[in-house]
Amino acid sequence: MQANEATVLLVDDEPTIVRMLKKVLEKEGFVHIDTAATGEEALAACDRRSYDYIVLDVMLPGQSGFEICPKLRQRTDAPILFLTARSSDLDKLSGFALGGDDYVTKPFNPLEVAARIKAKLRRVAKSAESHATQGVYDFGRFRLNELSGELTVEDRRIPCPAQVFQLLLFFCKHPNRIFNKQELYERVWGGSGCSDDNTVMVHIYRIRERIERNPAEPELLVTVRGLGYKLVRGGNDDV
Amino acid sequence: MQANEATVLLVDDEPTIVRMLKKVLEKEGFVHIDTAATGEEALAACDRRSYDYIVLDVMLPGQSGFEICPKLRQRTDAPILFLTARSSDLDKLSGFALGGDDYVTKPFNPLEVAARIKAKLRRVAKSAESHATQGVYDFGRFRLNELSGELTVEDRRIPCPAQVFQLLLFFCKHPNRIFNKQELYERVWGGSGCSDDNTVMVHIYRIRERIERNPAEPELLVTVRGLGYKLVRGGNDDV
DNA sequence: CGAAAAAATTAAGGTTGCGGTAAGCTGCTG
DNA sequence: CAGCAGCTTACCGCAACCTTAATTTTTTCG
Structure with missing residues (x-):
């Protein structure tokens, strides 16, 4: 640009x-x-x-x-x-x-x-x-392939059910951006019904146990208390 | 080009x-x-x-x-x-x-x-x-010849009806990529009518009983629950 | 042209894994 | 210290999927 x-x-x-x-x-x-x-x-x-x-x-x-x-x-x-x-x-x-x-x-x-x-x-x-070309999202520790539906963590293929995959994919498409539970539910699950915060939270957890080194202390998919969650993309940022 | x-x-x-x-x-x-x-x-x-x-x-x-x-x-x-x-x-x-x-x-x-x-x-x-050898898709265990319409599994000619052949051909043209039933129906059958998931599923089965070692545990044409099906190809990928 | 064979589609029953729910727990925050 | 936001675990129902079988459509061939 x-x-x-x-x-x-x-x-x-x-x-x-x-x-x-x-x-x-x-x-x-x-x-x-x-x-x-x-x-x-x-x-x-x-x-x-x-x-x-x-x-x-x-x-x-x-x-x-x-x-x-x-x-x-x-x-x-x-x-x-x-x-x-x-x-x-x-x-x-x-x-x-x-x-x-x-x-x-x-x-x-x-x-x-x-x-x-x-x-x-x-x-x-x-x-x-x-990136984005070919639908491959590389976050260093893990890599998500949109087209083949594969999640790779530290060069190991990790099975990833559909809904977990969809949510993680959404985060990958909007890195470093905060979403609250309602937003996530609307944009990943498809809006319709009243959002269920708990459902989102459980899926957040399911992502974390797959991609985080220690799910109890997330480094990639971090929670911003009161605001929501965001997937941080570290690496090439010289602030 | x-x-x-x-x-x-x-x-x-x-x-x-x-x-x-x-x-x-x-x-x-x-x-x-x-x-x-x-x-x-x-x-x-x-x-x-x-x-x-x-x-x-x-x-x-x-x-x-x-x-x-x-x-x-x-x-x-x-x-x-x-x-x-x-x-x-x-x-x-x-x-x-x-x-x-x-x-x-x-x-x-x-x-x-x-x-x-x-x-x-x-x-x-x-x-x-x-793919200089035009229209030949070789997946190791099986080989599909688009022009002659032949399916060979472990060097044995296997009869393959038209619709089964078309579906398998489509997968061969897009290896490692996930397609759900609707997509498959639209792109192989020609879309128009409302898709019938079951039809697709039966044809998936027909493919598997031809190319898989054990159709009950597919290794080539695998199902990704909730997302769809994909034909996996080891090694070199051009998605 | 009509009957038989093959193929495609529809239907039905059985199985399983996933996704949502709930419930108890932890730790911020005021 | 009370209340709330988020974490974690376990469980259950259902929908997605598989498989076989029946039925309809198409093709083949006498």
Whole structure:
């Protein structure tokens, strides 16, 4: 993905910052840049179209960036970069539990932001090219082949029943993104009936006992208390 | 297959997308590119001539891409690449059901699409080449000759009725890939009528009693409960 | 052209593994 | 310390699957 094709959304309530950042990004080759001043505007923008990258200020009027982030995640898989004013905000970013992919503290160097966006987009494009093609999802420790329906953990074929497979496949298609039980039930089981949290939970467990080194301390399919679960893709991320 | 020989069909109702994609593909060396704005047009185009690759938007006026795909499959074996707008559509592509071979989410990089098409065509060309002994599928224990319609198991000619032969041939053409009963019925029998799972199942059994050492414990044509059936082939895979 | 043979489909019964449910337990969190 | 969210285990019913058999359709051949 090149800068001149990517669409970027800037979310910040301070016009000066937005203006400056937009200017720099444009100079750096980005042409599709939208802006939003509040979290609500950002959500609306994401409903309207789909972005390749989102820059999100933490301090926003109304709902904070932290509150908005999970809601954005329901709408898009795009990488999110947090702008934080105080370094204490950083504490809350531990493990990027909210689904963020990067962060920068104010005051920041706009060129650095541009560079990070470019780097991430390059990486996404590359991985999209190598993976997904042929429906093979490789997470290092385990590998899932969508077409042959095979799960391989540490080079060993592990039997995987249909429903477990479907759920794991869903996570593989949306790595690093948090889903709560309702969402999972709706999107994997097919929506219809009222969701059964427990059913989802049991299947989460069935995935873990297959792919985790120690199911009691998940490293791949981690739970984010109060928000849901996410499949973390480690490896090639230089934050 | 080279880009300058392949014929490609683009199906999308948004003229801007079609125009852009066509332009990029032409720049990438493709010369035979047709376009269609609806599923109906696409079907008509496939009746008129045969394509090497089809790019199919999911969101189409009238019948959706998902609905069109099986009907295209009755007319052609060409690889189909789905363009999906929302990532939730992706869920429906589990197992690339419906006969799709690849997918890309909007907004997409047209160069990536071009690259995928080229890669697939290269792969198809290569596998067609390696199967220099045309229409002969050798699975070690058994061998199927498409042209002469002969099935040989452990060097013994085994009589094989038409429908059984067709189904086995289909599996041979797509080794290691899972198909459920509906898919099999649509793609081997010719879709139209509502699929009869039982018919497929009986024919699976007919195949097994011919090629398996012990039909009760299939090793070649295995069932993946809840997902479907697949013909396993040890070693080299070109899915 | 009609009867017999083969093949395809439909039907029926038996088996099993999976998926959902529930229930008890653990450990955060306020 | 109480309450709640999540973990873990075990169990049971059902649906997916297999297999055989009957019936219909197609093909073959006298």
